[in-house]
Amino acid sequence: MNKVRQLLIILIAIFLLNIGSFTAEATEKIVLQLRWDHQFQFAGYYAALWQGYYEDEGLEVEIRSAFTEDGEVLNATDEVAEERADFGVGAVDILIANDKDYDLSIIASIFQRSAxxxxxxxxxxxxxxxxxxxxxxxxxxxxxxxxxxxxxxxxxxxxxxxxxxxxxxxxxxxxxxxxxxxxxxxxxxxxxxxxxxxxxxxxxxxxxxxxGIDFYGDSLFTRQKLTMDNPQMVESFKRASLKGWEYALENPDEIAEKIAQHFITEDKNLNEFIAYNKFQADKVLELTFHPVVEIGNINPHRWEKTHETLYQLDLVSGNAIMDQIIFDYEAILMEESKRQERIMRVLSFSALILLLVILLIHLTVKNTMNQLEKLFQKEMEENKKKEGIIIYQARMAAMGEMIANIAHQWRQPLNNLGLIITNIEDEYIHSELTKESLEDAVERSRRLINKMSDTIDDFRYFSNPKTNKEEFLVYDNIVAVLELFEEKLKLNNIKISFKDVDVDKAYGYSNQYSQAIFNIIVNSIDALVQNTVENREISVNIYKSKESIVTEIEDNGGGINEDIKDNIFDIYFTTKDKSQGTGLGLYMTKIIVENNLNGKISWENTGVGVKMIIEVPCKGVDENVEG
CATH class of the missing domain: 3.40.190.10 (Periplasmic binding protein-like II)
Known part of the structure; x- marks a missing residue:
């Protein structure tokens, strides 16, 4: 039953991974665009950088002057809106830029009065x-x-x-x-x-x-899209910046001197530059109202009045929606909480479907395992103990391979079910859910579940040994095996092609023939995955030779090394890592083809890969067939 538990864990993991998750890099690189050259006007941002406040928030920040090497003055609103910078320092130009559809968001107003x-x-x-x-x-x-x-x-x-x-x-x-x-x-x-x-x-x-003109001065802003896509990062940058401003305003002489020393140029006198920054520090302190007013405080009404004034000056048009313009982290968290609540309601419905699917798998696999256990007991009674153990190990290894492939087969239907559920949620939230759209979603869900059920039927047919020989079409068996590998073949860009297909029937144990083909396809896929060729291909050729049906399975995976050519059918011989191979696959394939099906198996290198040749008799040829 360990295999059943592993399968359930795989399916649940696949489902949860496809619901979606938020990821973030350990350190995010941020660009802050100033509105002028480096000076005490921007002291808080330098302090946040030098005191390690940005680093504490997991941010790597570059502070850019508005002056380029060519003497050009960059516009902070343009730089942020066009994504050459993440944050900027502005004032009323933020509102004017938004009137040009820039969609900027004000994070903190540092200067409580215009400068x-x-x-x-x-x-x-x-x-x-x-x-x-x-x-x-x-x-x-x-x-x-x-x-x-x-x-x-x-x-x-x-x-x-x-x-x-x-x-x-x-x-x-x-x-x-x-x-x-x-x-x-x-x-x-x-x-x-x-x-x-x-x-x-x-x-x-x-x-x-x-x-009566009460405009804010220097204010920190960013793109509205960034506040929606990564509000946590925006809040982290704001928090570190305001902490930097508090440090700068309480230690103005230290920061003024450090700014002068850090940004001194050949055309400036260091002492004069220090004195200028200390002069500016007094003016900045007056404009921030520190410590009376909380650093970065925003009054939405003042920004709204500013917009009205700009409208009177014909500098902006229409009304400003302050809820969109001013960044409110708490409001975003509340909205996200509501969204998560809606998702949880949908997940409850999804979980019900998933539980039904898992129950179906559990019952089916349990039944199959019981049948296999009975078969193994019978085989161990009829054969030597050692051979019985080998067969058991081989079958269980094949079982593991097939369960893994069922997981691959189910991934896409589960993805599609997740999308259908998400669409139902969106239509419900936006009051667009109609009886017709719900019925359509339910019908599509049923079709997906039916396909998943068909996969289980294929698995049962493939895994349950049959005791009576019968006629079977080799082509149908090979197609059934390839369908189990559909997702694995797509994932690894492996092309399957049929050259000749003979419709004459072979005679023997159909499902044991399928198991032999399964083992050969597994080896071809593994060889191709390890190969570096651009066009990975497996070709199948089915033809009649005298009274036998011959199947040739050829790949371009590099072939078999001459040093091991005599050992490939030996028991426990494998070139794979112990975690990936048991060395039983080709050994059991040879036992099945030669002992159980009275056929022959051989191989040859083709120069670019290997060709496996399986020959099984038609009806009337097998010595065990009654006339």
């Missing part, structure tokens, strides 16, 4: 936002910094088109206020103050928040 300000000389006449119309305000077309300027103007009822657009490359600096004639310039992270304070130049600024 955009508009600076002017302290003596510049300015009392209200209306004064900007009469001042030379630096504006560039499609400049993200300009979006908040437009929003401020519209909030005060001023058409932004009243302010002129200018051509200007690079960052705005103090020189633009002193030399280039601008009255107002847009600045990110107050960087202009670092240089103006060094030179003793006093400036004042306009902040969008003072005019």
């Amino acid at each position: 955009v300000e508009f600076f002017m000389m302290e003596e510049t006449p300015f009392t209200s936002i209306v004064d900007l119309v009469n001042l030379k305000t630096a504006r560039r077309e499609k400049d993200l910094l300009d979006i908040e300027l437009q929003a401020m103007l519209i909030a005060e009822g001023i058409n932004p088109n009243q302010l002129e657009l200018y051509q200007h490359a690079g960052n705005f600096t103090v020189a633009d206020l002193i030399v280039n004639g601008f009255d107002v310039v847009p600045i990110y992270l107050s960087s202009i103050l670092y240089y103006s304070e060094e030179k003793g130049i006093k400036l004042k600024s306009i902040k969008p928040i003072d005019y």
Whole structure:
């Protein structure tokens, strides 16, 4: 009964494996695309990398500058959406990109306020936002910094088109206020103050928040598809990044110095670069509201209001679905839990079918084993004890081979049953399940189960020895054997071809002839699997010679080595590993053909493989046949 248990385990494993499972690599490689060059603005991500927080989450992270070696500035939303990066740092450009069907998802808002300000000389006449119309305000077309300027103007009822657009490359600096004639310039992270304070130049600024424009600043984002396909990885990256930000904000001097030392270039002075990063650290701390506000906190309503403002500026169209835009790991887990619950309901139905199938196998195999046991007892009484044991071992080895092939035969029907059950579930979930579709699914399931039952019938016919000789068609027996190997032949790309097929009948024990053919086919398949030839082939030739039916089974598996040619029919002789062969197959094949069927078996190498030749008598020739 051990064989029965092994078969049940195999079938259950096959079924469960085809239901599907989630897999993940031990270490996932991640690319984070920054929106500017390396500086304290992105300190949390460097800290997460250097402190090993990403590594603790099983992530291998590359942090990329927005500047290429050619001086090109990469757009983080484009890089992430087009899958050249996995995560990016952005702000309102995330919503604008989504309006172009980019489908990006916001993971964490690091800067709780926008880092955009508009600076002017302290003596510049300015009392209200209306004064900007009469001042030379630096504006560039499609400049993200300009979006908040437009929003401020519209909030005060001023058409932004009243302010002129200018051509200007690079960052705005103090020189633009002193030399280039601008009255107002847009600045990110107050960087202009670092240089103006060094030179003793006093400036004042306009902040969008003072005019009701409450945009988030730097925010971490990714593709919505990634949040659905691998939410666990996204949550892990978020968790490590926020931990890195906490470390950076609580150890700003350490991280500022490390950033400068790590990313110093020939055109920069190390001490100045350190000082600049420490200056930036103070500004970043102000924008994160740490420790008052939780790092990365997201208020969906604020993002929704931002989208409404962008809509007024004609920068986006339609409505934004915040549930899709903002990553919510807990909600995804809840939805996954509901999905698993639905799957479990379907699995209950599937398990019932599987149990019925297993019961059928159990009863059939038990009956077959009982019949075999009775036969073996009889044979052991009629033959010498040693020969009886050899026959028992050979039959059990063949039994194991056939059970393995039934498992192969059943794999595809079980796969198809799984697909039918999944389709029923999907139709039910989407309210598309109709009486007709259910009846069709049930009918297809019945056909699959009938095919599986036919496989068992083939197995019983093949395994149950018959005591009376009879006429049988050699071709039908060979086809029945090959059907048992159908999946194994497909799996190993082995082609079967028939050359000549004689329809005259042989005479003898049909199922014992099938067992002999089975053993020969097993050896041919094993030889071909070990061979490296591209076109694996087994050819069968059936013809009548005098009063006998001759079957030639030829493969291109390399042939039999001359050193062992005299031993291949010896008992317990095998070239296979002990776990794969018993050395009984060809020995029993010779006993069956020559002793039981009064035939002959021989072989010859063909140059590319081996040809086995089996000759059995027709009716009237066998000396044991009554006239």
